[in-house]
Every structure is written in C-alpha cells, then in structure tokens.
Amino acid sequence: MDIARLYELQKIDANMEKVRRRVAQIRRNLGESDELRATRAAVETTRATVERLHAHQLDAELNGQQLGERIKASERRLMSGEVHNAKELEALQASIESMKRQRSQVEDDAMATFQQREEAEQRLTEQRATLAQVEAAWQTSQTALQQEEAKYKRMYAQLKQQRESVTARLSADALALYTQLSERKAGVAVASVQNGACSVCNVSLPTGVIANARIIEGAPVYCPSCGRILFAG
Ligand SMILES: [Zn+2]
Numbered sequence: 001m002d003i004a005r006l007y008e009l010q011k012i013d014a015n016m017e018k019v020r021r022r023v024a025q026i027r028r029n030l031g032e033s034d035e036l037r038a039t040r041a042a043v044e045t046t047r048a049t050v051e052r053l054h055a056h057q058l059d060a061e062l063n064g065q066q067l068g069e070r071i072k073a074s075e076r077r078l079m080s081g082e083v084h085n086a087k088e089l090e091a092l093q094a095s096i097e098s099m100k101r102q103r104s105q106v107e108d109d110a111m112a113t114f115q116q117r118e119e120a121e122q123r124l125t126e127q128r129a130t131l132a133q134v135e136a137a138w139q140t141s142q143t144a145l146q147q148e149e150a151k152y153k154r155m156y157a158q159l160k161q162q163r164e165s166v167t168a169r170l171s172a173d174a175l176a177l178y179t180q181l182s183e184r185k186a187g188v189a190v191a192s193v194q195n196g197a198c199s200v201c202n203v204s205l206p207t208g209v210i211a212n213a214r215i216i217e218g219a220p221v222y223c224p225s226c227g228r229i230l231f232a233g
Pocket residue numbers: 191198199200201202203223224225226227228
C-alpha cells in the first residue's frame with residue numbers, strides 16, 4: 001500500500017481543513033461589527049436627545065412669550081382704570097404676580113434646556129467624528145478580510161486539485177481505508193513517526209513497529225495507541 005501517498009493526502013486534507021476553518025472565521029468577521037453598531041446607536045441616541053431638547057426649549061420659549069403677552073394685557077387692564085372694585089384689583093395684581101413667577105420659571109427652564117442642548121450637540125459632534133473613524137477602520141478591515149477570503153478560496157481550489165491528482169494515483173483499497181479511518185479518527189487517518197513517537201498522539205512507538213512501518217511496500221502499520229496508519233518515511 002502506498003503509505004507515502006496516503007500521508008501526502010493526509011497533509012492536503014489537513015491544509016484543506018485549516019483553510020475551511022479560516023474561511024469560516026473570516027465569514028464570521030464579515031459584516032457589521034459590534035463596535036460599529038454600538039457607535040452608530042450612540043450617535044442615534046444623542047441625535048434624538050438633541051431633537052427632544054430642542055423641541056422642549058422651543059416649547060418653553062413659546063410659553064414664556066405667551067405669558068409675557070398675557071402679563072402685558074393684564075397690566076394694561078390694571079392701568080386702564082376700568083377695574084374699580086378693590087377685590088377685583090387685588091385679584092388682577094395677584095394674577096399678574098403669579099404669571100410673572102411662572103414666566104420666570106419657564107424662562108429658566110428654556111435657558112437650562114438650551115444649555116443641555118448645546119452640550120448634547122457638542123457630544124453629538126464628537127460621537128459623529130468617532131463613528132467616522134470606526135467606520136473607516138471597519139471598512140479597511142472588511143476589505144482586508146474580503147481579500148484574505150479570496151486568497152483562501154484560491155488556495156482551497158489548488159488543494160482540491162492536488163487532492164484529486166493524489167487520489168487518482170491511489171488504489172481503491174488504499175483510498176477506502178483512508179476514508180474510513182479518517183471518518184473514525186477526527187479527520188486524521190495517517191500519523192508520521194517523529195523522534196520515535198506518533199505525531200498525532202505522541203506515544204513512543206516500539207522499535208519493531210517503527211521498523212515495520214519503514215517497509216515501504218508492506219501492509220499498513222498502525223499506531224498501537226491511537227490506531228492511525230503510521231508513515232515512517
Ligand atoms: Zn498515535
């Protein structure tokens with residue numbers, strides 16, 4: 001049995017497995033990153049805050065203006081001499097005072113909201129700059145990943161061709177043995193002898209086993225520990 005060729009096939013299969021894993025890893029990293037999504041969400045939250053604060057500020061300003069007009073109207077009435085009744089005058093004055101206090105509160109609110117909005121706008125500017133950086137870095141990494149994926153796809157196609165040419169030169173028996181063993185042994189059917197040990201399970205091999213494995217045209221020799229075909233070339 002051509003153990004050297006089976007070993008060659010094993011190396012090709014191991015490389016194909018590595019390439020498949022790397023491609024799977026690349027595909028997991030393709031698409032939007034958590035960082036990109038989080039940064040974009042932060043921008044959106046702040047943008048909504050700015051909008052809400054702006055609406056609130058506008059509302060407070062309009063309330064202040066309305067109160068101002070009502071105060072003026074009441075003051076005109078007070079000065080007009082139309083109201084003679086003392087109680088009515090008192091009530092009108094009290095109402096003016098109350099509206100002035102209200103207006104003062106509303107104006108404070110508008111000012112505070114304006115300041116909050118300015119802070120939020122500043123934050124939004126910073127977050128947008130960060131987002132632009134994150135997007136640029138992400139785009140660069142995506143391009144690199146896409147190029148890497150393309151490279152591995154070409155590599156995979158080459159390995160597949162190599163595999164076909166190796167299997168074409170193997171006997172049906174050898175290929176069947178390899179395939180069965182590969183399925184049972186986690187994709188690794190052939191181990192090499194490295195410093196007197198099995199390269200897969202690392203168990204030291206008896207010298208008789210190594211000697212048998214060196215007989216090139218002999219029957220396959222198996223690792224006594226893990227049961228894989230040994231290649232001693
Ligand atoms: Zn072994």
